[in-house]
Amino acid sequence: RAVLRKAAALEYKIQRRALRKEDFINYIQYEINLLELIKKRRARIGYSFKKDEIENSILHRVHSLFNRATGKWKEDVQLWLSHVAFCKQWNAKHQLSKVFSSMLAIHPNKPALWIMAAKWEMETQLSSESARHLFLRALRFHPDCPKLYQEYFRMELMHAEKQRKEKKEFEQAKMDLGEFNYSEEILNGEMARIIYRDAAQKIKGVEFHLAVLSIAKLFDFTQDLQKEILERHGVFSLQTKYADDPLTWDYMARRELELGSLQSTEHTTKQMKVSEMTQREERCCAVFEEAVRAVPTEDLWKCYIAFCLERYNRKTNSEELKQKRLERTLSVFNKAHESSLLPEALYKQWLQLLLESNLFEKATEVAEAATKRFSLSVETWQMRLQVLIQLKSDDVTQCFEDAVKHVKSKGTLPLWTLWVEWSEGTNSKEDTQALYQRSLHATTPAESVTMKQKYLDWTYRNGGYKKVRRVFTSLCENRPFSLDFFRKMIQIEKEQESCKMLHLREYYERALREFGSTDSDLWLDYIKEELSHPQGKPENCGSIHWRAMKMLQGDLVEDFVSKYTLLQTGHL
Numbered sequence: 001r002a003v004l005r006k007a008a009a010l011e012y013k014i015q016r017r018a019l020r021k022e023d024f025i026n027y028i029q030y031e032i033n034l035l036e037l038i039k040k041r042r043a044r045i046g047y048s049f050k051k052d053e054i055e056n057s058i059l060h061r062v063h064s065l066f067n068r069a070t071g072k073w074k075e076d077v078q079l080w081l082s083h084v085a086f087c088k089q090w091n092a093k094h095q096l097s098k099v100f101s102s103m104l105a106i107h108p109n110k111p112a113l114w115i116m117a118a119k120w121e122m123e124t125q126l127s128s129e130s131a132r133h134l135f136l137r138a139l140r141f142h143p144d145c146p147k148l149y150q151e152y153f154r155m156e157l158m159h160a161e162k163q164r165k166e167k168k169e170f171e172q173a174k175m176d177l178g179e180f181n182y183s184e185e186i187l188n189g190e191m192a193r194i195i196y197r198d199a200a201q202k203i204k205g206v207e208f209h210l211a212v213l214s215i216a217k218l219f220d221f222t223q224d225l226q227k228e229i230l231e232r233h234g235v236f237s238l239q240t241k242y243a244d245d246p247l248t249w250d251y252m253a254r255r256e257l258e259l260g261s262l263q264s265t266e267h268t269t270k271q272m273k274v275s276e277m278t279q280r281e282e283r284c285c286a287v288f289e290e291a292v293r294a295v296p297t298e299d300l301w302k303c304y305i306a307f308c309l310e311r312y313n314r315k316t317n318s319e320e321l322k323q324k325r326l327e328r329t330l331s332v333f334n335k336a337h338e339s340s341l342l343p344e345a346l347y348k349q350w351l352q353l354l355l356e357s358n359l360f361e362k363a364t365e366v367a368e369a370a371t372k373r374f375s376l377s378v379e380t381w382q383m384r385l386q387v388l389i390q391l392k393s394d395d396v397t398q399c400f401e402d403a404v405k406h407v408k409s410k411g412t413l414p415l416w417t418l419w420v421e422w423s424e425g426t427n428s429k430e431d432t433q434a435l436y437q438r439s440l441h442a443t444t445p446a447e448s449v450t451m452k453q454k455y456l457d458w459t460y461r462n463g464g465y466k467k468v469r470r471v472f473t474s475l476c477e478n479r480p481f482s483l484d485f486f487r488k489m490i491q492i493e494k495e496q497e498s499c500k501m502l503h504l505r506e507y508y509e510r511a512l513r514e515f516g517s518t519d520s521d522l523w524l525d526y527i528k529e530e531l532s533h534p535q536g537k538p539e540n541c542g543s544i545h546w547r548a549m550k551m552l553q554g555d556l557v558e559d560f561v562s563k564y565t566l567l568q569t570g571h572l
Contacts, residue, residue, distance in 0.1 A: 006030065014068070021076070024069040031062045032086065062086065063095055074106050077113075084116070093125070104137075111145045114138035118155065128159040146208045149199040153212055156192040157219050163187055164221065189225050192216075196229065206242040210251050249291035250303040256283040274318045281311055285328065292335075298343050301336040305346055308332050312353075326357065337369065344374050348383050360391055375406045382414050389422055396422065404442060413447040420454065429462055440478075449482045456485065460492050468492060469503075476510060483519060486511035501535035516551045520560035523548040524567065 010030060013023040035058050042048060066083040073079060080103045087096035100117040107113055114134060122131035135152040142148055167182045185191075196212055213229045216222040242248040257280050288304040308329040316322055333350040336342035342350075347370040354363040367384035374380040381403035388396045400419050404412060416439040423432045436455040440448050452475050460468040472489050490507045493499055508526045515522055527544050530536040545564065552560055 003034065014065070019072060021069065021073055021079075024065055024072075028062055028065050028069070028082075031058055031065070034058060035062075035090075059090060059092065063092070066099075070102070077107060077110065080107070080113075088120075096120070104134075108138075108141045111138060111142050111148050114142075114148065115151045118151070122155055122158065128155070128162075131155055144202055146199075146203050146211070149195060149203065149208070150211050150215060153192050153195050153199075154215050156195060157189055157215065157222065160186055160189045160192070160221070161219055187221075189219070189222050192222075193225055193228065196225070206245045206248045206251075210247060244295055246291075246295070246297065246299040246303050249287065249295070249300060250307070253284045253287035253291070253304075253307065256280060256287060259283075270318070274316075274321050278321060278324060281325070281328075285332075292339075296339060296341060298341050301332075301339070301341050302343055302346065305329070305332055305336065305342075305349075309349065326353075329353065330357075330359075337366070340373070344370070344377060344380060347374075347380065351383060351387055355387070355390070363387055364391065364393070371403075371406075376408070378407055378411050378414055381407060382418060385415070385418055385422075389418075396426075410444050410447075413443055413450060416443055416447075416451060417454070420451075420458070424458060432458070432462075440475075445480055448478075449480055449485065453482060453485045453488060456488055456492075465492065465496055479514075481514050483511065483515050483522070486514075499533070501529070501533045501537075504529055504533065512547075512551075516548070517553050518556070520548070520552055520556045520563065523552070523560060524563055527564070527567065 007030070010023070010027040013020075014027055016023075035055065038055065038058075042051070063083075066079075066086065070076070070079055070083060080099070083099050084096065084103070087093075087099060100120070104113060104117060114137070118131040118134040118138070121127050121134060132152075132155070135148065135155065138148050139145075139152070163182055164187050167187070199208070199212075209229060213226060216226050216229065259280075284307065288300075288307065291300055292304060308325070312322075312325040312329045314325075330350075330353065333342065333346070333353070336346075337350075347366065351363050351366055354360075354366060364387065367387045370380050371377075371384050381399075385396065385399055385403065388399055400415070403415050407415065420432065420435055420439060423435050427435075436451065436458065439451045440455070443451055456468060456472060456475065459471045463471075468489075475485075486507055490504060490511075493503050493507065508522070508529070511522055512526070523544060527541050530540050530544070531538055548560055549557060
């Protein structure tokens with residue numbers, strides 16, 4: 001009966017003249033939850049009576065709801081993807097095929113959806129022909145999309161690998177291959193080669209060619225294909241055609257790691273392995289050094305530093321190798337900084353590395369240099385201040401003063417928050433209070449909302465109830481406010497032994513003047529307070545309810561009425 005009652009209520013909502021997407025989503029979610037519950041209960045008690053009749057009717061209803069919703073709100077891709085996920089979860093293959101067809105007809109401009117559909121055909125339906133057909137259709141809509149070509153390239157190589165395994169198994173079983181047609185060209189990845197050649201004519205830039213090469217390396221039968229990619233847009237061509245692209249140099253440098261020693265590794269010692277790895281990494285760095293001389297750009301230094309950090313973060317049992325990696329990384333950071341080409345975001349990683357290595361003096365110098373170069377950046381000043389606070393420096397206060405002097409008032413909230421938090425644990429109460437009051441004038445009105453709340457909380461913790469009442473009254477003289485600001489004061493009042501309803505009414509009335517039209521819960525809390533407080537007046541609830549109905553906007557009225565009804569029946 002409860003299920004029928006709930007389902008009927010949800011059904012009524014989707015039969016309205018003015019349909020809402022939320023009603024369909026709630027109905028679908030309820031039915032899916034019901035399906036999951038039935039599945040769990042059947043598994044627990046081992047009961048499968050009328051399984052097809054019950055589950056299939058719910059599944060059919062969910063599909064019908066999804067179809068109605070996607071028909072009404074065709075542009076909502078998330079709704080389509082939810083239907084796809086539901087079909088996959090309940091193995092509705094036939095229905096999923098229809099969903100993909102409808103979705104791609106309406107959203108042919110989204111390559112990711114074509115890739116998803118083709119991947120499902122290839123991996124779940126095991127139909128390479130259907131996947132190929134989808135990719136070809138997608139390329140008609142997106143002839144210059146690198147991602148589509150990459151995935152199409154990958155799919156053809158996966159198909160070739162699958163056929164090679166089948167043929168090998170048949171040969172091992174000594175079966176006659178007469179009725180099976182395994183083309184040598186397909187087995188060798190010729191289809192993928194054609195796709196690459198076609199894409200290479202349309203897509204410019206080294207990124208695509210390197211991505212295709214990395215896909216080809218995943219398959220052990222693509223040596224000739226890899227060679228063609230390298231010769232066509234490979235190492236020698238990269239140096240001339242894409243010499244200014246950081247990805248070119250990044251690939252060339254990292255390639256040195258793969259070109260290891262060709263000698264037998266059977267009798268190599270640990271020291272020999274460390275020595276060989278050191279040599280490989282030095283060869284990589286030599287390429288990067290050549291690159292930053294030829295193309296001195298921020299992006300190239302970023303690639304160089306990313307490589308050094310990757311090698312440093314790799315686990316190794318050799319302390320000698322780890323130390324060399326650390327020295328190399330710190331040296332590269334320093335060179336990039338001296339060239340004035342170190343990106344702002346990387347200063348933080350440099351400082352972390354210096355602090356971990358106990359190079360505190362150098363960390364202080366780097367932080368100061370960063371704020372000189374990026375003097376308008378809040379994040380950079382915040383980073384420098386955190387370093388000084390961590391090192392318990394005497395220059396913290398002066399640094400804060402310099403920061404707020406250089407940075408514009410908009411966006412300085414993190415600096416003031418950090419300053420008052422540091423002051424709470426370091427300075428006197430008078431200094432901290434003065435700082436809080438200064439922050440309210442220094443920040444923008446929107447940001448001062450957060451500072452008011454923090455000021456209120458700190459005053460209560462350090463000055464008690466009477467002082468926080470005075471501060472609250474003074475803060476109420478200047479808008480804007482946050483709802484949490486008023487709720488904090490209400491909470492403080494309720495924590496007092498002699499909690500006065502008169503004060504609570506004052507706080508609720510102030511809050512309702514600001515948020516009474518947008519928050520139904522505030523009205524309900526006010527009503528609850530009048531009903532439960534020893535000094536409350538239940539006769540006031542009617543007038544509060546009437547005011548709420550007048551002030552609340554839109555759907556909030558309905559939400560308030562339903563919750564108020566539950567409150568009257570004792571269920572809230």
